[in-house]
Amino acid sequence: MGSRASTLLREEEIEEIKKETGFSHSQITRLYSRFTSLDKGENGTLSREDFQRIPELAINPLGDRIINAFFPEGEDQVNFRGFMRTLAHFRPIEDNEKSKNAAVSEPLNSRTNKLLFAFRLYDLDRDDKISRDELLQVLRMMVGVNISDDQLGSIADRTIQEADTNGDNSISFNEFIKVLEKVDVEQKMSIRFLH
C-alpha cells in the first residue's frame, strides 16, 4: 500500500543518504518523488535536459551553472545519490549542528561548503581560481546584453582588485572566503525543504 516512490527506494539506501546529507526520511522520499518526476527518460538518472525542462530554472541567468554543479566533471548523468548530495548544500544549518565540532567530517551544508558551491559557479574551468575572464563570462550570463563590454570589464577589474591579496590577478577560494566574510552565507545559501 506504500506509495510508488518509497517502494523503489530501498530502506538501506535512505539510511545512507540520511547519514551523508542530513535530510530526514520524509524529506528524502519527497525529494525522490520529485527526482522521478523530473526523470523523463525513466532511467534513474537525470540529464542536463531534464533540469532544463523546469521553466523557472531555464530562465534563471545562472541556470546553466547551477545545473552544471550537479554533474561531476566529464559526466552527463546524475543519480539520486548525487542529486541529494548537491541539494544538501542548501539545507539550513540547524541549531544542534552549530555546536557540534567538525571532528567527524564537515557536513555538506557548512558555511565553507556553501561558499565552495558559490565559488565553483564562477570557477568555470575548475582550476580553483576565478580569473578575470571567468568572472567576465559569469557576469555576462547575469546581465545579458544590457551592459557594455567596457562597463562590465571595469566591474570585473574592480571586483578582482578588491579580492586579490597575493597579486596573481585572480581570486582563490581563500580570498573568496575573505571577501564574503561579513555576508550571511548560512541564510542566503539555504532553502526550506518540506518535511
Added chain:
Amino acid sequence: MEDFWAGVLWAMEIWLYLIIGLIMIPAMFGFSLGISETYMTILVKTLEWATLKLQKAKADEKTLKNSASNGDRPKPSEGGDFTLSDCFYFTRKGIESIVEDEVTQRFTSEELVSWNLLTRTNNDFQYISLRLTLVYGLGIFIRYCILTPLRITLAFIGLTWLVIGTSAVGLLPNWRMKSWLSEWVHVICYRICARGLSATIHYHNPENKPKKGGICVANHTSPIDVVILCNDGCYAMVGQVHRGLMGILQRAMVRSCPHVWFERAEMKDRHLVTKRLKDHVNDKTKLPILIFPEGTCINNTSVMMFKKGSFEIGATIYPVAIKYDPKFGDAFWNSSKYSMVSYLLRMMTSWALVCNVWYLPAMHQKEEEDAVQFANRVKSAIARQGGLVDLQWDGGLKRAKVKDSFKEQQQKQYSSMVVGDDSSSNSD
C-alpha cells in the same frame, strides 16, 4: 445447464431494467432519486473517518509550509555595485525551482492533504490499523466490482445514445424543433455520462449562465469538463478533429448541432479560425461557444496563461470556474502519461467526481485594454472564484521550451540594479 443460462439472462435483464428505471429515466428528465446523494453522504463520512485515523498516526509529524523565501531580489532596492555574493540570490532561486517549481508540478497530479483510500495517490501510506485496511479492501471491492461495471455500462449507453440520437436528429429538416431536440439529445447523453462517473456537480450563480451569441471560457482540467458544463446546458464546441473514438463522436455531434471543428492544418491559420468563430458568434441563434483558453489540461490547482485568440473576437465573455474536489478522485488528465481510455477507466474506478461550477458575470473588453490584458483579467477572475493559483506561465510549457525573452527580462532587471537607472537599461 439451460437453467443456468436462463438464470444469467434473467439477471442481465433485471440489471438492465434497473439501469433504465433508476438511472436512464431520471437522466432524461433531469431529476434525481437521491441514490447518489446517499452514496455521497456515506462516502464523505468514510473519508472523514479515514482522515481522522491517519491524522492520529501522523500526529507527531509536522509539516512546515514553504514560507516566502528571504529577499525577493538579488540586491536591496537602492541597488549597488556588483559583489561576488550576488550569485547567491540566483543560486537559491535555482535550487528552489529544482526542489519545487510552479510550472511542471501543475502538469502532475495534485498532492493530497490526507489519503483518500485510493492507491494511486502519491501520499506515503503505511499500514496503520486493521480496520482501515479492511475499509480499504471493501472500497476496492465496491469500486471495481460494483461501480465500475455499472459506470462502463452507463458510459456505453450514453455515448451510443449520443451517436444514434444526434445522427437521427441530423436527418430532420431544419425546423425550430430540431435545435430543441438536438439540445435535448445532447443533455441526456451528458447526464447519463455524468452518472457514469458518479458526478455530483454544484452550480453556483445560474443567473450568469452563458447566453447565445457569447463565448464561454473555463479553466481546463480534463475532457470531462465538457460533460460537467453540458449537464447544465448546451454549448457549441471548438476544437481539432480527432481520430478514433473521439472522431466518431465529433462527426455525430456536428450533424445535429453546429459545432466548430477544425482540421489540424486549418488550426494553424489564425485568421480562418477567428473568422469562423466570429461568424458563429454573430449568429445569435447559435449556442454559446465553449473554449478552454489554457489550451492544455492543468491539475486543477492553478490557472495558467489564457491564449488571447478567443478574446480578440470581441464577443461577450462568460467566464466559468470549475473546481474539482480531489478527495474523491483525481480529475486531472495527464495526457502525456495516460491515454484517453485508460484515463476514463481511472475515473470510473475512483470514488466519485465532485465538483463546483461557478458562473461569473459576463465580461467585456474595456476600451483601453488589448486582448492579452483582457485575457489576464478574465483569468484572474476565474482563479479568484475557483480558489486557484493565478499563474502567468504558458500551459504550452508542458511540451515546449520556455522562451529566451523571459531570461532576458531577468538579466535586464539585474543589470539595472548593478549599474543604476542612469544607463542604457532604463527603457522599461
